[in-house]
Amino acid sequence: MRAVPGAGHEAGYPDWEAVYSDNVGWVYRTLFARVGNRTDAEDLTAEVFLAALRPLRLTVSVAEVRAYLRATARTVLAAHWRQTLGREITSIEDIEQPADSEEAISTAPQRVARVLDALPDRYRLILESRFLRGNSIKESAAELGISVPNAKVLQHRALRLAAQVNDGGKQ
Structure with missing residues (x-):
């Protein structure tokens, strides 16, 4: 975690860079696990942080930031599913890796x-x-x-x- 050193989970993050670097990994992994391809997961991860940028206050605790990012990720993912509903969920298009690579199989x-x-x-x-x-x-x-x-x-x-x-x- 890259929050304020020695301040524990009660203290907030010192800046937006710390929020991003501390949380981008788990947000991306969460979204990748749901959508199954790198490109969509990267796009959705960017959407999560852009959506959170304005309303999220740095003065709140690390736990509150993470809870807000989780809620934002759910909202962004729901919007993504709404747009792609009607397409077969298991199909993964335009993957650069071979189809049998572990990362390509969702x-x-x-x-x-x-x-x-x-x-x-x-x-x-x-x-x-x-x-x-x-x-x-x-x-x-x-x-x-x-x-x-x-x-x-x-x-x-x-x-x-x-x-x-x-x-x-x-x-």
Whole structure:
């Protein structure tokens, strides 16, 4: 971590360069795991940092910066899926490496299916509505017949459990 040295997670970052260098790796890896190709992952990573640049304050803690970047990455990824919905998710076009290279083969669709199958129905439904169909939180709440605040809590819990399932149950 490149936050203020010796200040722990409570202190913020000294500048935007530190925010970027400390977080670009995990943001890129997260997006690459979901989209399956380097070009889209790089473009989406740039979009995340550009979207976060204006509203994000350097005075907040490192944990808050990371939480904001995670939320921004989800939003950017949802917009990407919304634009590409209708194309087969498993197809990976215009890859410069040979198709059999490890980096070129995406297991994201299989991992998503495995994670969603492991979730309780309500959690699976909220995540499918929000991230696979690109619905707003309000639309998802109406679809599930629940209030918007309840949908937000449900989504938060679903994402937390999905992350645990994806990590193999590690906490």
